[in-house]
Amino acid sequence: QALRTSNFLRQVIEKDLATGTYAQRQWGGGPGDAAFHDAGQPDPAKIRTRFPPEPNGYLHVGHAKSICLNFGLARDYGGVCHMRFDDTNPEKEEKEYVDSILDAVQWLGFNWESNFNGKQESHLYYASNYFDFMYRAAEYLITAGHAYVDEQTAEDMRINRGDFGKPGVDSPFRSRSPEENLARFREMRDGKLADGAAVLRAKIDMASPNINLRDPAIYRIRRATHHNTGDAWCIYPMYTFAHPIEDALEQITHSIATLEFEDQRPFYDWLLERLCEGGLLKAPPPRQYEFARLNLTYVITSKRKLAQLVNEKKVSGWDDPRMPTIVGLRRRGYTPEAIQLFAERIGVTKSDSWIDYSTLDGCLREDLENKAHRGMAVLDPVKLVLTNWAEVFGSDGYTEDCTQPALPHSTIAEGQTPPPDRVFKIGKDVWIEREDFEEVPPKGYKRLFPGNVVRLKGGYVIECTGCAKDAEGKVTEVHAKVIPGTKSGTPGADSVKAKAAITWVGNADGVSAEVRLYDRLFTDPQPDAGGKNFLDALNPDSLKVVTAVVEPSLAAAKPDQKFQFERHGYFVADRADHGVGGKVVFNRVTGLKGFVAQ
Numbered sequence: 001q002a003l004r005t006s007n008f009l010r011q012v013i014e015k016d017l018a019t020g021t022y023a024q025r026q027w028g029g030g031p032g033d034a035a036f037h038d039a040g041q042p043d044p045a046k047i048r049t050r051f052p053p054e055p056n057g058y059l060h061v062g063h064a065k066s067i068c069l070n071f072g073l074a075r076d077y078g079g080v081c082h083m084r085f086d087d088t089n090p091e092k093e094e095k096e097y098v099d100s101i102l103d104a105v106q107w108l109g110f111n112w113e114s115n116f117n118g119k120q121e122s123h124l125y126y127a128s129n130y131f132d133f134m135y136r137a138a139e140y141l142i143t144a145g146h147a148y149v150d151e152q153t154a155e156d157m158r159i160n161r162g163d164f165g166k167p168g169v170d171s172p173f174r175s176r177s178p179e180e181n182l183a184r185f186r187e188m189r190d191g192k193l194a195d196g197a198a199v200l201r202a203k204i205d206m207a208s209p210n211i212n213l214r215d216p217a218i219y220r221i222r223r224a225t226h227h228n229t230g231d232a233w234c235i236y237p238m239y240t241f242a243h244p245i246e247d248a249l250e251q252i253t254h255s256i257a258t259l260e261f262e263d264q265r266p267f268y269d270w271l272l273e274r275l276c277e278g279g280l281l282k283a284p285p286p287r288q289y290e291f292a293r294l295n296l297t298y299v300i301t302s303k304r305k306l307a308q309l310v311n312e313k314k315v316s317g318w319d320d321p322r323m324p325t326i327v328g329l330r331r332r333g334y335t336p337e338a339i340q341l342f343a344e345r346i347g348v349t350k351s352d353s354w355i356d357y358s359t360l361d362g363c364l365r366e367d368l369e370n371k372a373h374r375g376m377a378v379l380d381p382v383k384l385v386l387t388n389w390a391e392v393f394g395s396d397g398y399t400e401d402c403t404q405p406a407l408p409h410s411t412i413a414e415g416q417t418p419p420p421d422r423v424f425k426i427g428k429d430v431w432i433e434r435e436d437f438e439e440v441p442p443k444g445y446k447r448l449f450p451g452n453v454v455r456l457k458g459g460y461v462i463e464c465t466g467c468a469k470d471a472e473g474k475v476t477e478v479h480a481k482v483i484p485g486t487k488s489g490t491p492g493a494d495s496v497k498a499k500a501a502i503t504w505v506g507n508a509d510g511v512s513a514e515v516r517l518y519d520r521l522f523t524d525p526q527p528d529a530g531g532k533n534f535l536d537a538l539n540p541d542s543l544k545v546v547t548a549v550v551e552p553s554l555a556a557a558k559p560d561q562k563f564q565f566e567r568h569g570y571f572v573a574d575r576a577d578h579g580v581g582g583k584v585v586f587n588r589v590t591g592l593k594g595f596v597a598q
């Protein structure tokens with residue numbers, strides 16, 4: 001597709017495909033997925049990637065980048081992307097998060113199914129299902145002299161690890177024999193040692209310039225009930241040990257991580273090489289590649305901080321339309337297509353940078369421009385009275401239908417049938433935006449002021465005659481005269497020249513609506529950079545609720561349906577609240593030209 005631009009990951013994959021790096025790979029016989037693969041069959045997937053979230057929170061726009069990347073590469077290169085829950089940490093993980101993550105990935109337009117040679121398979125995995133293998137791998141490392149049980153205090157271990165430019169100091173336990181280590185490790189497993197009393201460490205190089213190679217911990221004692229394995233284990237693998245094994249068992253080819261894992265890659269490779277040597281895994285092992293995580297201005301992408309916003313009730317929940325979570329973006333009115341376009345457009349790079357929020361916004365406008373039906377809504381209504389209505393049409397109660405296209409002509413492709421026109425009524429009273437009338441017009445003002453002639457869009461040309469005001473001088477009604485014979489779409493439409501066309505909604509069929517005008521959640525483009533407290537940067541005006549009047553086609557919206565409110569921007573019928581108890585509720589997704597500050 002023309003949309004896709006090359007990047008370093010595509011180049012790596014294309015090279016691996018050309019040289020057949022993974023062509024000889026066989027499924028089956030391996031410890032991972034042997035259960036549902038025929039033993040010894042060549043792997044039908046040309047590449048395997050994976051998306052491996054920890055189920056400890058809701059996914060956010062940063063994860064969306066990773067999802068689009070991993071699932072997108074698999075799709076484009078005849079592979080499969082595994083959906084894997086990295087649930088090796090017994091605390092913090094919950095079923096609620098598992099469900100929301102699966103839902104988010106599917107909503108974004110991806111799935112973890114493969115269909116090779118008519119064989120349908122689901123690639124949904126849980127890392128905790130590999131605990132047995134991980135344990136065996138640890139015992140193998142011990143036996144081969146590549147791991148030892150360390151019983152230094154955590155403090156001593158930290159100090160003895162050394163620092164950059166300063167070599168570490170060997171633990172007094174480093175020279176234990178494999179037999180002794182094995183016995184001790186089994187005691188760890190059997191619950192004979194207290195939490196924190198010992199850890200299993202890989203035996204690599206205490207003088208390595210890479211701190212991560214200075215005998216990293218690979219297993220720890222932790223008495224905690226795991227959501228999947230219950231109380232079967234009181235020792236748990238460390239993430240850095242578990243992750244490469246998960247990738248290898250699933251025969252992942254390209255394991256794509258964010259840049260902060262670059263320093264872990266030597267350990268990733270070291271571990272998989274040892275396990276291949278020992279015959280526990282088959283070569284070639286997966287390779288890890290790192291890309292820059294998404295940083296988006298005015299947005300926080302840390303699950304912990306997002307949880308804080310929810311817990312401290314700074315927002316209404318994980319799906320508050322101001323949240324950068326996928327459920328939040330969805331409720332705000334973002335589309336999967338817009339998010340995919342965004343991921344494609346920002347690309348993948350090897351250096352961290354900040355993406356301007358307007359890039360995401362622009363993708364939404366681009367997606368909705370040709371799709372979202374148009375409609376008129378008055379967000380700050382004041383009544384306009386057509387004082388000569390009865391004189392022209394015979395009665396104050398007379399109304400007339402007006403029609404306008406749901407989509408502009410320019411958005412209709414060749415051969416495509418345009419959607420039916422919108423129909424709405426004009427009568428004696430209509431609603432207009434308060435800002436569309438000025439008693440004393442500023443220079444260049446073209447809308448309503450006494451003596452000026454404008455068109456009610458899709459309706460008649462009118463001439464403003466004045467207004468009524470309350471005791472405080474606030475305008476309560478605008479007055480105008482309708483000019484007969486000027487209705488849009490009739491032969492006389494152009495007989496009187498209007499200075500402007502203004503949006504309006506008829507009082508006869510307009511419907512009252514709650515419209516939630518969202519603005520950015522933070523006033524600082526980098527709310528949590530450099531140790532700043534992001535709560536200090538909360539925008540007090542991030543939500544303004546107004547009572548608007550909308551035309552009937554908008555009031556008839558289905559939840560989640562998106563529209564362009566003419567001149568105001570893109571709006572969505574709220575997924576949760578629209579239609580409940582007959583209420584009409586819209587969220588502003590974004591303005592027409594960029595973010596509309598209030």
Ligand code: ATP
Pocket residue numbers: 051052053054055061062063065066256257258292293294295301302303304
């Ligand atoms: P958080 O720091 O918000 O808790 P995490 O990285 O710990 O996020 P995981 O659940 O481990 O969350 O992430 C799953 C995948 O999503 C990882 O492979 C990670 O690389 C990717 N990911 C997370 N945040 C971002 C981001 N901001 N940009 C790109 N990818 C991301």
Ligand code: MG
Pocket residue numbers: 054
């Ligand atoms: Mg993580």
Ligand code: MG
Pocket residue numbers: none
């Ligand atoms: Mg994290």
